[in-house]
Amino acid sequence: MKCIFCDIDTEAKSVEHIVSESFGNKDYVMQKGKVCDTCNGRFSKFEDTALTNSVFIMERARFGVVTKKGNNAKGKVNNLTIAGDKEFRPSYLTVKGLTLDNFEDFDHLTQTGHIVIASFDKSEVATSKLVLKIGLESIYVSQRTLFKKYVFKELKDFLTSKTNNDWPFLTTDFEIAKFCSVPRFSDKFRLKKNHCDLKYLEVDEQTLLFKFKYGAIPITLNLINRNLDWVKKTLAQDEKAILYPEHFRNKLVKR
Numbered sequence: 001m002k003c004i005f006c007d008i009d010t011e012a013k014s015v016e017h018i019v020s021e022s023f024g025n026k027d028y029v030m031q032k033g034k035v036c037d038t039c040n041g042r043f044s045k046f047e048d049t050a051l052t053n054s055v056f057i058m059e060r061a062r063f064g065v066v067t068k069k070g071n072n073a074k075g076k077v078n079n080l081t082i083a084g085d086k087e088f089r090p091s092y093l094t095v096k097g098l099t100l101d102n103f104e105d106f107d108h109l110t111q112t113g114h115i116v117i118a119s120f121d122k123s124e125v126a127t128s129k130l131v132l133k134i135g136l137e138s139i140y141v142s143q144r145t146l147f148k149k150y151v152f153k154e155l156k157d158f159l160t161s162k163t164n165n166d167w168p169f170l171t172t173d174f175e176i177a178k179f180c181s182v183p184r185f186s187d188k189f190r191l192k193k194n195h196c197d198l199k200y201l202e203v204d205e206q207t208l209l210f211k212f213k214y215g216a217i218p219i220t221l222n223l224i225n226r227n228l229d230w231v232k233k234t235l236a237q238d239e240k241a242i243l244y245p246e247h248f249r250n251k252l253v254k255r
C-alpha cells in the first residue's frame, strides 16, 4: 500500500487518527497502511505543538477532553499555563500566569474583564500543518472523488518537509459560498459530538477550501496552494477574519 502523503510503499504499524485523538476523536481513522510510519512520526511533532501551544488548548480544556494518554488537557500559550479538569468536567479549567496585560476592558472596581489569550503565536506553522493533514486525510476517507480530482502536490511537499514556506490560513466563520460537510453520516455525527466540524468548498481549479472548526475556533485554508486570492475575497467581506502566519498580512498590505 502507498502512503497518501509521500507515495512510498508502506506497511504502517500505527493507526492514523484523522482528527487527533487529543481532540476527543476515537473513531474517525485512516485505513491502515495509508499513512506510513515516517509521515505519522513527522505529524506527531507539529500536532503536539498545535494542540498544546495554541488557543486549541483553551477549547480542549474547556470541553474536558481526555488526551491520547488518558490525561486531562494541558498546555502553554506564551506566559499562560492552561489545564483542563482532572476529572474531565467540562468548563472547569485552570489558567495560571495571568497578568493585567491578559485582560481587556478590566474594571478595577469590580475586578472583572475579558481574558485575552494569544491564538497561534509560535504555533502558526504547526497549526497550518495540522489542518492541512486533517483536510487531506478526511477528503481521502470521506470524499474520494474530490481526492482523485486534485493532485495536492504543494500540500504533500509541505507536510513531508520537502518545502518549508509557510502556508496561509484564516480564522473565520464566514463562508464565501455554502461549504459542504467532508465526513458523512455517522462520522459527521460523532465528530460533531466532539465539537469538530469539517467542511469543504470547491471555488475553482486552484482553490479547494477546507474549514476545520473546533469549538469556537474556525480555521479555513486552501488545500491546493498558497495563493492569497481567496484570502483577499474573504477579508473584504469579513472584517473579523484574521490571516496567519502574521507575515502574510504585510504582504497583502504592500500589494
Ligand SMILES: [Zn+2]
Pocket (backbone or CB within 6 Å): 003, 004, 005, 006, 007, 008, 035, 036, 037, 038, 039, 040
Ligand atoms: Zn509517508
